Amino acid sequence: MYHKEKSIQIKNSxxxxxxxxxxxxxxxxxxxxxxxxxxxxxxxISASWDGLNYSHRQLQSKEPNVATSTSLIMQAAFCALxxxxxxxxxxxxxxxxxxxxxxxxxxxxxxxxxxTPTEQAVFARGxxxxxxxxxxxxxxxxxxxxxxxxxxxxxxxxxEVLEEHKESITDxxxxxSGSQECIANLVTADDEGNLCVWKSGEEFQLLNKIPGFDMxxxxxxLWKGTVVAGYGTGQxxxxxxxxxxLHAEVNAHARWIYSLxxxxxxxxxxxxxxxxxVRVWHLTMTPETNSVEVAHLHNECVTDTQxxxxxxxxxxxxxxxxxxxxxxxxxxxxxS
Amino acid sequence: xxxxxxxxxxxxxxxxxLYILDQRLRAQNIPADKAKKVMNDIITxxxxxxFLEELFKPQELYSKKALRTVFDRLAHASIxxxxxxxxxxxxxxxxxxxxxxxxxxxxxxxxLLVSFNHMDAIKDFVKDTPSILSQVDETYRQLIEMYTxxxxxxxxxxxxxxxxxxxxxxxxxxxxxxxxxxxxxxxFVLPTSGSVPHGTQVPGLIxxxxxxxxxxxxxxxxxxxxxxxxxxxxxxxxxxxxVTKLGTNMYSVSRPVxxxxxxxxxxxxxxxxxxxxxxxxxxxxxxxxxxxxGGLEVEKPGNTDSVSLHVIPDELSYGVINIQATKDQxxxxxxxxxxxxxxxxxxxxxxxxxKGDDLLAMMDGL
Numbered sequence: 001m002y003h004k005e006k007s008i009q010i011k012n013s014x015x016x017x018x019x020x021x022x023x024x025x026x027x028x029x030x031x032x033x034x035x036x037x038x039x040x041x042x043x044x045i046s047a048s049w050d051g052l053n054y055s056h057r058q059l060q061s062k063e064p065n066v067a068t069s070t071s072l073i074m075q076a077a078f079c080a081l082x083x084x085x086x087x088x089x090x091x092x093x094x095x096x097x098x099x100x101x102x103x104x105x106x107x108x109x110x111x112x113x114x115x116t117p118t119e120q121a122v123f124a125r126g127x128x129x130x131x132x133x134x135x136x137x138x139x140x141x142x143x144x145x146x147x148x149x150x151x152x153x154x155x156x157x158x159x160e161v162l163e164e165h166k167e168s169i170t171d172x173x174x175x176x177s178g179s180q181e182c183i184a185n186l187v188t189a190d191d192e193g194n195l196c197v198w199k200s201g202e203e204f205q206l207l208n209k210i211p212g213f214d215m216x217x218x219x220x221x222l223w224k225g226t227v228v229a230g231y232g233t234g235q236x237x238x239x240x241x242x243x244x245x246l247h248a249e250v251n252a253h254a255r256w257i258y259s260l261x262x263x264x265x266x267x268x269x270x271x272x273x274x275x276x277x278v279r280v281w282h283l284t285m286t287p288e289t290n291s292v293e294v295a296h297l298h299n300e301c302v303t304d305t306q307x308x309x310x311x312x313x314x315x316x317x318x319x320x321x322x323x324x325x326x327x328x329x330x331x332x333x334x335x336s
Numbered sequence: 337x338x339x340x341x342x343x344x345x346x347x348x349x350x351x352x353x354l355y356i357l358d359q360r361l362r363a364q365n366i367p368a369d370k371a372k373k374v375m376n377d378i379i380t381x382x383x384x385x386x387f388l389e390e391l392f393k394p395q396e397l398y399s400k401k402a403l404r405t406v407f408d409r410l411a412h413a414s415i416x417x418x419x420x421x422x423x424x425x426x427x428x429x430x431x432x433x434x435x436x437x438x439x440x441x442x443x444x445x446x447x448l449l450v451s452f453n454h455m456d457a458i459k460d461f462v463k464d465t466p467s468i469l470s471q472v473d474e475t476y477r478q479l480i481e482m483y484t485x486x487x488x489x490x491x492x493x494x495x496x497x498x499x500x501x502x503x504x505x506x507x508x509x510x511x512x513x514x515x516x517x518x519x520x521x522x523x524f525v526l527p528t529s530g531s532v533p534h535g536t537q538v539p540g541l542i543x544x545x546x547x548x549x550x551x552x553x554x555x556x557x558x559x560x561x562x563x564x565x566x567x568x569x570x571x572x573x574x575x576x577x578x579v580t581k582l583g584t585n586m587y588s589v590s591r592p593v594x595x596x597x598x599x600x601x602x603x604x605x606x607x608x609x610x611x612x613x614x615x616x617x618x619x620x621x622x623x624x625x626x627x628x629x630g631g632l633e634v635e636k637p638g639n640t641d642s643v644s645l646h647v648i649p650d651e652l653s654y655g656v657i658n659i660q661a662t663k664d665q666x667x668x669x670x671x672x673x674x675x676x677x678x679x680x681x682x683x684x685x686x687x688x689x690x691k692g693d694d695l696l697a698m699m700d701g702l
Contacts, residue, residue, distance in 0.1 A: 016499040039500050072337050072500065092337065117339040117394045121493060168489065191489025215535070216489035232443075232488050233536045248544050251537040254528070254563050255442070256492065275539075276526055277560055294542050296557035304519065304526045306439065325499060326506075326523070 001280065001298040002320070003336050007329040008045055011056055012038035014308055014323040017074060018125070018218045019171055019259050021309025021323045021330070024078040024085060024100055032313055033100065034330055035076040035087065036323050042076040042089055044102045045330070057102050061091040072123075079129035083151030088135060090124035095137050095145070097156060106154040109147075111139065126169040130186050130200045134159070138169025144188055146204060162204055167191040174200075175222045175264070183207070184241045187227050189217040195227055197241045210244045219260040221269075224285045226292060228269060230257030236271055238283070238292055247292040253277060259310040263317030268297075270320055272310035276302050278322055278333075300333060337497040338490070339394035340482065344451055345498060346391055347475070348437070348583065349407065350382050351454025352430040354461065357416070359587035360645050370415070375461050376468060377414035382458075383471040392478055397501055417644045428507045435502040436512065436524055437582040442533030442566075444491035446580055447498075448483050449570040453583030455479070476574045484572050511586060528561035534569045 014020050014036045022035035030049040035042050042059040061073045071092035078100060079086045085100035097107040113122050124145075126138030135147045135156075142165035148157050167190040174186045184207050186198040193212020199205045210227070219230040226247065227239045234253035239246055253273035261270040262283070269281040280298040285291075305324035313319040319334045354375065361371040381387070398406070404427055411418055411426065418426065437450045455476055462468040486494075506522025517525050532538055539559040544552045570579035 013504055015503060016496045039503065074337075117396060119339060119394045121338050123337065167487070168493075170489070191487060214487065216487070216492060218492075232492065234532070234539060235537070245547050246545050246549070248542065250543070251539050251541045254532045254536060254539050254559070254561065256444070275561070276528055290547055291544070291552075293544065296542065296555075299558070299560040301528060301560055304523050306526065326504060 001336060002300065002333040004300075005319075005332040005334050006051065007331045008034065008047055008054060008321075009329050010036050010038075010043045010045060011058060011328075012041060012043060013326045013328045015039055016258075016306060016308050016325040019075060019077070019309060021259065021311050021321060022077045022087070023311045023313055023321060024080065024087075025314055026100075033078065033087075034321065035078070036309065036330065037073045037076050040072050040091070042073060042087075042102075044087075046101070059087075059089060059096075059098065059102050061089060061093065061096065074123050074125040075127055077127040079127065079135050081129050081133060081135075081149060083133070084149075086129075086135065086149070088127045088137065090127060090137055092121075092123045095124050097135070097147075107147075107156040109137075109145070109158065121168075123168075126172040126188065128172040128174045128186065130174045131182075132200075134200055136172060136174075136186060136188070138165075138172060138188060138190075140168040142166050142169060142190060144169060144172070159202075160204060162188075162196075162198070162206075164188075164196050164206055164209070165190040165194060167194070170216060170218050171220045173220050173222045175224075182225065184222070184225065187220055187222045187241060189220040189229060191216045193217045193229075193231060195220065195229060195239070197227065207242055208244050210239055218257055221260050221262045223262045223264060223267070223283070226283075226285060228260060228262065228283070230260045230271060230273075232256045234273060234275070236260070236269075238294065240290070248294050250281075250294060252279060255306075258306075258308045261311045261320070263312040263315055265315045266317050268312065268317035269294075270310050270312055270317070272307040272322060274306040276305050276307065278302065278307060278310050278320075280317075280320075302327075302331060337397075337500070338493040339396060340486075340490075341397050341494050341497045341501075342395060343388075343391050343479070343482070344447060344494065345397065345403070345434070345501065346406070347382075347451055347479075348434045348447075348454050349403075349430045350410065351451075351458060351583065352433045353407065353411065353426065354378065354458060355585045355587050356426055356429055357411075357645070358461070358585075364645065366645075374414045374416045376465055378410060378416075379458060379462050380468050380471070381410055381413035383468070383475050385471070385474075388475060388478065392482065397497055400501065422645065429509060431502065431505060432507050432509050432512070433586075434498075435505055436517065438495060438498050438502065439524055439526070440582055441495070441580075442531070443488070443535065444495040445486075445488060446533070446570070446582070447491065447495060448479070448572060449578045449580050450583035451479060452476075452570075452572070452576075453578050453580070456578070457585055473574070480572065480574070529563060531565065531567045532563050534566045536566060538563045538565060 015038050017037055020037050024033040032047050034045045040061045044057040046055045061071050073089055073091045076089045079088055087098040087100050087102055089096040093113060094108060094110040096105055098105050111122055111124060121140055123140045124137050128136050130136050133149050135149055137145045144162040145158060146160040148159040170189050170191055172188040184197045185200050188196045193215045195210040196206060197208040199207055216232040217229045218232060221228040225241050227241045229237050234255055234257060236250040236252045238248040252271055253275050255274035257271060257273045259272045267283045269283050272278045278300040282295045282297055284293040302322060302324055305327055307322055307324050309323035311321055313321055322331045407427060408423060411423060438447060441447050459472050508522045512518035540556050542555045546552050567579055571577055
């Protein structure tokens with residue numbers, strides 16, 4: 001179904017962090033941007049579609065105006081809003097937002113880091129663009145910061161802090177960044193496996209809480225009103241977002257899941273875990289019967305590698321890319 | 337990232353160090369009383385109350401060079417003498433062994449079981465010396481108190497912090513290469529077979545439910561591996577069967593000689609073998625630990641009694657890329673940086689510059 005294509009070499013190896021691959025497709029310029037986190041650095045690669053041109057850039061995590069400040073980066077992700085695309089980088093010190101090519105930092109938000117380290121680690125993790133002009137970022141305390149993003153410029157403001165989760169945020173996802181009307185458009189996940197479902201607005205509304213079973217949910221996606229969640233046990237569960245009804249449960253992987261992605265136009269689901277496997281599934285929603293079908297389509301084994309990032313490179317799922325711990329390349333697969 | 341990583345890193349690396357030293361002491365036919373003294377002195381220093389108090393405080397992980405300094409001092413906390421090359425080799429073996437154990441742990445929480453395996457072995461080394469034994473027992477209690485309440489997600493954060501520490505280390509270790517748990521490019525073999533972790537189901541089942549919670553269908557899919565159900569969970573108490581073999585002594589005398597076997601069957605045998613593979617940025621606290629380590633009182637008789645130990649490259653590991661030169665350069669750069677930061681910024685504690693000097697003096701003395 002898929003075959004391996006030429007890998008993209010990166011300047012450093014990927015660190016073992018959840019969802020450690022960012023992908024942004026820029027159709028008008030026939031380019032795709034990739035981001036891979038290595039400790040305190042974000043490796044950015046711009047790859048032309050004809051495979052002939054690659055350019056590299058590295059972004060450091062540091063506060064502006066501070067000469068030496070190293071803090072480990074937890075995640076780097078692209079946020080595609082109707083008016084603009086931004087690259088958001090979250091670390092132990094705070095949240096940085098860049099123009100999507102990484103050229104200029106447009107916003108910095110510092111986290112409250114204590115003077116001496118406390119038992120509870122402090123960091124930001126979990127990034128999502130939310131309809132229509134919001135970017136949400138999770139924090140280790142369980143709080144979710146909602147930033148209001150203007151269509152141009154750096155006048156980004158913290159609009160709200162959502163305090164519902166009690167455990168560290170792991171990941172979050174949204175849908176309906178288009179004209180489609182959705183009831184719920186954001187799902188957030190934490191280290192205890194709890195999921196919160198929200199509707200965005202001037203004040204975000206909590207629509208539902210789906211409890212976890214003390215097992216971390218490391219990656220989450222939202223598609224057609226369905227939450228797709230990946231857990232540390234290697235299980236994937238599909239819930240109806242607004243009601244919390246469990247539609248499906250898949251014993252998908254033999255180790256901790258690190259990344260999930262959905263190709264929204266085709267309903268393809270990508271899952272990747274520490275067990276070296278990337279799996280491709282197909283989801284079918286039947287609204288009339290309120291049912292969901294999950295079909296397994298394909299496996300790719302990245303030998304001797306614990307996978308930490310896997311994403312489709314386009315909305316149909318024609319191609320996907322994978323990163324692994326200690327691997328200095330982005331492996332690509334394309335449909336045969 | 338996690339501020340609870342350092343105790344686990346120190347104890348596991350220390351455990352590996354003791355396995356290697358024990359093997360070298362036997363291999364070099366060091367008299368039993370001297371060998372015992374070396375082991376006891378090192379273990380006493382490792383579990384010194386004041387040192388452990390400092391170790392267990394919440395803090396960021398040390399840089400590789402900084403932690404190396406602590407272990408240099410630990411290795412010399414006895415009558416034993418190691419030359420620079422031997423110390424380098426020892427440290428490489430220790431770190432690759434623990435990297436292997438962290439990577440191969442089925443669940444992040446199993447790192448605690450690996451730590452208990454090391455602790456169990458250390459306890460066995462000093463079982464005839466009640467004073468040291470009580471220090472070791474106290475450490476068990478501290479480990480249990482600090483780590484057993486942590487969630488799976490918090491353990492994963494600890495694991496991710498450790499993996500950043502071990503990032504890009506691919507030193508080849510002969511015993512790993514022989515056992516086929518490491519490839520010739522230095523990367524570890526991660527089998528897609530064997531028991532799944534405790535709490536995980538064997539992959540392959542898709543279950544669909546109705547809105548009322550009844551199971552509607554179940555289907556199987558090909559999981560691309562060869563897995564079997566999880567083993568029973570290991571014990572997290574002071575005494576108990578840890579179940580996992582990761583963290584046990586791969587150099588022990590009873591270890592059978594390995595014959596070459598094919599890749600897959602070898603991997604499934606991993607869990608039943610007696611032997612198991614051996615194998616960023618603090619400032620003031622790091623130096624405090626190193627200083628504490630160096631300042632601990634250990635009886636050091638005259639030179640005639642000292643034990644000279646060689647960790648011979650050919651026997652325990654081969655094919656090591658000559659990383660020595662680069663390491664020294666990096667060490668100097670980092671030390672210089674720490675020194676620079678002490679003199680430049682004003683908000684360091686009063687004794688900061690003397691700690692920096694102390695650190696430099698220690699490195700010179702090696």
